[in-house]
Amino acid sequence: MKSPPQKTYDVVVVGGGPAGLAAALGAGDAGAEDILIVDRETEAGGILNQCIHSGFGLHHFKEELTGPEYAERFIQSVLSRQITILTDSYVLNIAPDLHIEVISGDYGHLQVQAKSVVLAMGCRERTRGAIRIPGFRPAGVMTAGLAQKMVNMKGLLPGRRIAILGSGDIGLIMARRLMLEGCEVVGVYELMPFSNGLTRNLVQCLDDFAIPLRLSTTVAFIHGRDRVQRLTMAPIDDQLMPILNQSWQIACDTLLLSIGLIPENELSTRLRLKMDPATGGPQVTSTLETSLPGVFACGNVLHVHDLVDFVTEEALRAGRFAAEVARGRRRPGDNISLQTGENIASCVPHSLSPDREQVIYLRVKRPLKDCVLTIGDRYEKVFRMLIPSEMIRLTLGPEILDRYFGEHLKIEVHPGEVKNG
Amino acid sequence: MYDVIIIGGGIVGCALARELSRYRIRVALLEREVEVGFGTSKTNSGIIHAGHHAHPDTLKGQLEWIGNQMWDDLARDLNFGFSRIGELLLAMQTEDLNHLEELKKQGERKGVTGLEMWSPKRLRQEEPNLSHDILQALHAPTAGVANPYEACFGLIECAQQNGVELFCGQSVLSITREDDGLLIHTSRQQFRGRFILNAAGVFADQVAAMVGADDFKILPRKGEEYMLDRRLQGIVTRLIFPTSTASSKGVLIIPTVDGTIMVGPTAEDVNDREDLSTTFSGADKVFTAVRRYCPAISERDTITEFAGLRAVADSNDFVIGPSPIKGFFNVAGIQSPGLTAAPAIATYVAKMLRGEGLVLDEKTDWQAKIEGPPRFALMSAEERRAAICRDPAFGRVVCRCELVTEAEVLYAIKHGARTLDGIKFRVRAGMGRCQGGFCTSRVLDLLSSTLGVPLTELTKRGRGSELFYPRDDRIAPGGGL
Numbered sequence: 054m055k056s057p058p059q060k061t062y063d064v065v066v067v068g069g070g071p072a073g074l075a076a077a078l079g080a081g082d083a084g085a086e087d088i089l090i091v092d093r094e095t096e097a098g099g100i101l102n103q104c105i106h107s108g109f110g111l112h113h114f115k116e117e118l119t120g121p122e123y124a125e126r127f128i129q130s131v132l133s134r135q136i137t138i139l140t141d142s143y144v145l146n147i148a149p150d151l152h153i154e155v156i157s158g159d160y161g162h163l164q165v166q167a168k169s170v171v172l173a174m175g176c177r178e179r180t181r182g183a184i185r186i187p188g189f190r191p192a193g194v195m196t197a198g199l200a201q202k203m204v205n206m207k208g209l210l211p212g213r214r215i216a217i218l219g220s221g222d223i224g225l226i227m228a229r230r231l232m233l234e235g236c237e238v239v240g241v242y243e244l245m246p247f248s249n250g251l252t253r254n255l256v257q258c259l260d261d262f263a264i265p266l267r268l269s270t271t272v273a274f275i276h277g278r279d280r281v282q283r284l285t286m287a288p289i290d291d292q293l294m295p296i297l298n299q300s301w302q303i304a305c306d307t308l309l310l311s312i313g314l315i316p317e318n319e320l321s322t323r324l325r326l327k328m329d330p331a332t333g334g335p336q337v338t339s340t341l342e343t344s345l346p347g348v349f350a351c352g353n354v355l356h357v358h359d360l361v362d363f364v365t366e367e368a369l370r371a372g373r374f375a376a377e378v379a380r381g382r383r384r385p386g387d388n389i390s391l392q393t394g395e396n397i398a399s400c401v402p403h404s405l406s407p408d409r410e411q412v413i414y415l416r417v418k419r420p421l422k423d424c425v426l427t428i429g430d431r432y433e434k435v436f437r438m439l440i441p442s443e444m445i446r447l448t449l450g451p452e453i454l455d456r457y458f459g460e461h462l463k464i465e466v467h468p469g470e471v472k473n474g
Numbered sequence: 475m476y477d478v479i480i481i482g483g484g485i486v487g488c489a490l491a492r493e494l495s496r497y498r499i500r501v502a503l504l505e506r507e508v509e510v511g512f513g514t515s516k517t518n519s520g521i522i523h524a525g526h527h528a529h530p531d532t533l534k535g536q537l538e539w540i541g542n543q544m545w546d547d548l549a550r551d552l553n554f555g556f557s558r559i560g561e562l563l564l565a566m567q568t569e570d571l572n573h574l575e576e577l578k579k580q581g582e583r584k585g586v587t588g589l590e591m592w593s594p595k596r597l598r599q600e601e602p603n604l605s606h607d608i609l610q611a612l613h614a615p616t617a618g619v620a621n622p623y624e625a626c627f628g629l630i631e632c633a634q635q636n637g638v639e640l641f642c643g644q645s646v647l648s649i650t651r652e653d654d655g656l657l658i659h660t661s662r663q664q665f666r667g668r669f670i671l672n673a674a675g676v677f678a679d680q681v682a683a684m685v686g687a688d689d690f691k692i693l694p695r696k697g698e699e700y701m702l703d704r705r706l707q708g709i710v711t712r713l714i715f716p717t718s719t720a721s722s723k724g725v726l727i728i729p730t731v732d733g734t735i736m737v738g739p740t741a742e743d744v745n746d747r748e749d750l751s752t753t754f755s756g757a758d759k760v761f762t763a764v765r766r767y768c769p770a771i772s773e774r775d776t777i778t779e780f781a782g783l784r785a786v787a788d789s790n791d792f793v794i795g796p797s798p799i800k801g802f803f804n805v806a807g808i809q810s811p812g813l814t815a816a817p818a819i820a821t822y823v824a825k826m827l828r829g830e831g832l833v834l835d836e837k838t839d840w841q842a843k844i845e846g847p848p849r850f851a852l853m854s855a856e857e858r859r860a861a862i863c864r865d866p867a868f869g870r871v872v873c874r875c876e877l878v879t880e881a882e883v884l885y886a887i888k889h890g891a892r893t894l895d896g897i898k899f900r901v902r903a904g905m906g907r908c909q910g911g912f913c914t915s916r917v918l919d920l921l922s923s924t925l926g927v928p929l930t931e932l933t934k935r936g937r938g939s940e941l942f943y944p945r946d947d948r949i950a951p952g953g954g955l
C-alpha cells in the first residue's frame with residue numbers, strides 16, 4: 054500500500070464533479086496552498102462523465118461542449134496547479150473540527166485535517182419508492198440517470214420499448230438518446246401540469262423526435278412479475294392522486310424515472326448543518342458558508358442546478374471564500390436575512406451582506422407570466438415568463454444594499470403585473 | 475440416493491437443512507429460484523414473535539414459543555442480525571382491555587416470561603411518539619426482530635459447510651414412487667431420496683399433489699409492507715401491535731433489526747400465487763391504521779414497499795408430518811409465525827424422521843458456527859483500518875447509502891449470490907435511500923467479472939428478469955434518423 058498523503062490541508066474539497074473541481078480552482082485563485090479533492094469514482098468529473106450530449110459551457114466558455122469535454126478542461130487546470138486529486142476514495146466522516154476520515158482503495162484508511170472544507174458531493178435521483186407506484190417490482194424500472202450511465206458508459210440498453218415518468222432534464226435527454234439507439238420511446242408522462250425540463254430540451258429531445266409528452270398523468274400500476282410488461286396510466290386529480298376510472302394501459306418493457314434530484318446530504322446531516330427543506334441542501338450565507346464555520350457548500354449538494362455553468366460559477370466563489378477562511382481572513386458577517394414569498398420555491402443564499410456584489414439563485418413554484426420580481430423595496434425586475442425548471446440568477450450590486458437598514462428582505466414574484474408593452 | 479431431500483429453500487427448508495446436517499446422513503435441498511430465501515421468507519415482517527399470540531392447542535402455537543427461545547443461539551452461531559426489542563400490544567378501546575388480559579394469561583400458561591401491563595403513563599415515558607389515546611399496553615420483552623433472509627443465508631451456509639448439497643434453479647416438476655424411495659424430476663435432473671420433506675411454501679399443496687399427498691389446500695394471503703425513511707428511525711423502539719383481528723395481527727410498526735421503520739402488513743386472500751403486487755388500497759389501509767396509534771408516520775416517508783404471501787392451509791394451522799405416501803412428509807401451511815417457529819419446526823421434523831426409522835447419528839465434527847459475512851458499516855475505526863490492510867477491497871465503497879464495500883459484495887458472490895436482489899439482500903447494497911441508483915452498475919460489474927457472465931445475462935432475481943439488453947447492431951448509429 055502506498056504511503057498516504059496524510060497532513061493538514063488549507064482546503065479539502067469533497068467531491069470531484071464540476072463543483073468540486075471549480076471550488077479547488079477558486080481556492081487556488083484566492084491563495085490556498087494545499088488543496089485536496091477527494092472523489093469516490095476512479096475519475097474526476099462527477100456526473101458529467103456520463104453526459105455525452107452537448108450543451109454544456111454555453112455561459113462559461115461561450116461554446117457548446119459535451120459533459121466529458123467540459124469536465125476535462127477543469128481537470129486539466131486542476132492538474133496544472135498541483136492540486137491533489139484523490140480518486141477511488143470516499144469521505145466517510147467529517148468531524149466538527151474538520152478532521153476528515155477517508156477510505157481509499159489505494160491508501161486504505163486516511164485521516165486528514167482541513168482548515169476549511171467545501172462540500173461538493175452532488176445529488177442523487179429520486180427513485181420509485183419516493184413516489185409510491187403500486188404494482189409489481191420487476192426488472193426494467195430504473196432511474197433515468199442509471200440508464201444514462203449504462204447506455205453511455207457500458208453500451209447497454211435498458212430495454213426496447215420505453216416509457217418515461219417525469220419530465221426532468223435527464224429523462225428528456227434519455228428519451229432522445231434511446232431513440233437514437235433504436236429503442237422505441239412510447240412517451241414521457243408528467244405528474245404536474247407543466248414540464249420540469251428546460252425548454253431547449255423539450256424542443257430538441259421530444260419535439261424533434263415526435264415523442265409525446267402527457268402532462269398531469271402518472272403511472273398507477275406496474276405489471277409484470279419478472280420484467281415490466283405493461284403500465285396502467287392515469288390522469289390525476291387536484292390532490293395529485295390518479296383517477297383510476299379513466300386509466301388506460303400501455304405496453305412497454307421499461308419504465309425510466311426522471312422524477313427529481315435531491316442533494317446528497319449524508320455528510321451534511323451528519324455534521325448537523327442547518328438544512329433548508331426547500332432546497333434539500335444546507336443553509337448558506339452569502340459566502341456559501343454553512344451553519345458550521347469553515348464548511349462551505351456548492352453545486353448540486355447545495356441546491357440542484359439545471360446548468361453546469363452556474364455550478365461552476367457558484368463553486369469558484371465557494372472555493373475562494375473557503376481559502377480566505379483557511380488563511381485566517383473573514384469577510385464581515387451577513388446582516389440581512391432573505392425571506393421567500395409565496396411564489397418562490399427556493400432561494401440560495403439564505404442571507405446577504407451589503408459589502409460586495411451578491412449572487413442570488415432562485416426558483417418559482419409554478420409557471421408565472423408577465424411578472425415583477427421584487428427584493429424588498431430595493432430591487433425590481435420584469436420577466437415575461439418564469440418556470441420552475443429554469444433557475445433564475447440575479448446579481449445585486451453593493452449600491453443596492455448599502456443603505457438598507459432592515460434585518461430582513463423579502464423576495465417575491467408578482468405575476469400578471471406587467472401590462473402589455 | 476439421498477437419505478433426505480428437502481424441497482424448498484425458504485426459512486423452513488434452510489432450517490431443516492442445518493438441523494439434518496448434524497447427522498451422518500446424505501441430504502440435498504432443491505430450490506426453484508436461483509438463490510435460497512427468495513420466497514415468502516424474504517418478504518415478511520422479520521418478527522420473532524414473543525410467544526403468547528398463537529393458541530397453545532395449535533401446532534403453530536406450540537412451535538412459536540419453542541422457536542422463539544432458539545433464536546439467540548441461532549443468531550450468535552450464524553452471525554446475523556437479531557435483537558430482542560420487545561413488543562407492545564395496544565388497547566385503544568375498552569373492549570380491547572379484555573383481550574390484553576386474555577393474551578397475558580394465555581402467554582403465561584405457555585410459559586412466556588416477562589409479560590406485563592403498562593399504564594398510559596409508563597407507555598408515554600417509554601414510547602413518547604405513540605398516540606396519547608392508548609388505554610393500556612401489554613409488554614412482551616421476549617419479542618425480537620431478525621433479518622429473515624440473512625437467517626436463511628446463514629442457515630444454508632452452515633448446512634453446506636456440514637455437507638448438505640444445495641441445488642438452486644431446480645424446480646420440482648413431478649415425483650414418482652419407487653420400491654425403496656421416491657424419484658424427483660426437476661427442470662434439470664433427477665434425484666432419488668428415501669425421505670422427502672415438502673417445504674415448498676405457497677406451492678406446497680401443488681408439490682404434495684405430485685404424489686397424491688395433498689389432503690390440504692394452501693390459500694395464499696397477501697401482506698403488503700412499507701419501509702420508511704431513516705428520518706423516522708427511533709420513532710418507536712419496540713414492536714407495536716394493535717389489538718388483533720381473526721385473520722392477522724393487524725398493521726404493525728416494526729423497528730427492523732437494521733434500524734429502519736417498517737409498517738404493515740395487510741392481510742388479503744388472493745387467488746394468484748405470484749401476486750406480489752402492492753396496491754393503493756393496501757397502502758391506504760396500512761397508513762390509516764398506523765396513524766391511529768402513531769400520528770407522526772406518513773405515507774410520504776415510504777422509501778420502498780413490497781408484498782409477501784402467507785401460505786395459509788385450509789386447517790389454519792401448520793401441516794407437518796408424514797403423509798399416506800411412504801417417505802413423503804409435508805412441512806406445509808407455514809404461515810405466520812413461521813419464521814419464529816422455523817428452528818423448532820426443524821427439530822420437530824427430525825424427531826419425526828427418527829420415529830419413521832431414519833437413523834440419526836450425530837457427527838462428531840459438526841460445526842454450529844459460520845464465519846458470516848463481514849459488515850464494514852458496523853466496524854470500529856480500528857477494525858476498518860485492519861480490514862483495509864488485510865484486503866484493499868474494503869477500501870472501495872460500492873453502496874454509499876448503506877456503506878457497503880467491494881469486499882462484502884465479493885464475499886456474498888462467493889457464498890451464492892447470483893443476482894442483483896441476491897446481493898441486495900445479503901449486503902444491503904441498493905436498500906438505502908437511493909435504492910440502487912448509484913451502486914447498481916458497480917454491483918453488476920462485480921457479478922459479471924467474478925462469475926464470468928456478460929452484463930446482459932445478469933438478472934434482478936432469476937431468469938426472465940434480465941436487467942439490460944445488448945445494443946442492437948442491426949440498427950445503424952443514429953437509428954436511421
Ligand SMILES: Cc1cc2nc3c(=O)[nH]c(=O)nc-3n(C[C@H](O)[C@H](O)[C@H](O)COP(=O)(O)OP(=O)(O)OC[C@H]3O[C@@H](n4cnc5c(N)ncnc54)[C@H](O)[C@@H]3O)c2cc1C
Binds near residue numbers: 073314
Ligand atoms: C444522473 C444525472 C444526470 C445529469 N445530467 C445532466 C445533463 O445531462 N445536463 C446538465 O446540464 N446537467 C445534468 N445533471 C445535473 C448535473 O449534476 C450538474 O449540472 C452538475 O454535474 C453538478 O455538479 P456537482 O459537482 O455538484 O455534482 P456531481 O457532478 O454529481 O459530482 C459530485 C461528485 O462527488 C462525489 N462524491 C459524493 N460523495 C462523496 C464522498 N462522500 N466522498 C467522495 N466523493 C464523493 C461523486 O462521486 C461525484 O463525482 C445531471 C445530474 C444527474 C444526477
Ligand SMILES: Cc1cc2nc3c(=O)[nH]c(=O)nc-3n(C[C@H](O)[C@H](O)[C@H](O)COP(=O)(O)OP(=O)(O)OC[C@H]3O[C@@H](n4cnc5c(N)ncnc54)[C@H](O)[C@@H]3O)c2cc1C
Binds near residue numbers: 675783813
Ligand atoms: C407479509 C408477511 C409477514 C410475515 N411476518 C412474519 C413475522 O413477522 N414473523 C414470523 O414468524 N412469520 C412471519 N410471516 C410468515 C413467514 O414469513 C413464513 O411463515 C415463512 O417465511 C415460511 O417459510 P417457508 O420456508 O415455508 O416458505 P418460503 O420462504 O416461501 O419457501 C418456500 C420455497 O420453496 C420453493 N419452491 C416452491 N415450489 C417449488 C418447487 N416446485 N420446486 C422447488 N422449490 C420450490 C420456493 O421457491 C421457496 O423458496 C410473514 C409472512 C408474510 C407474507
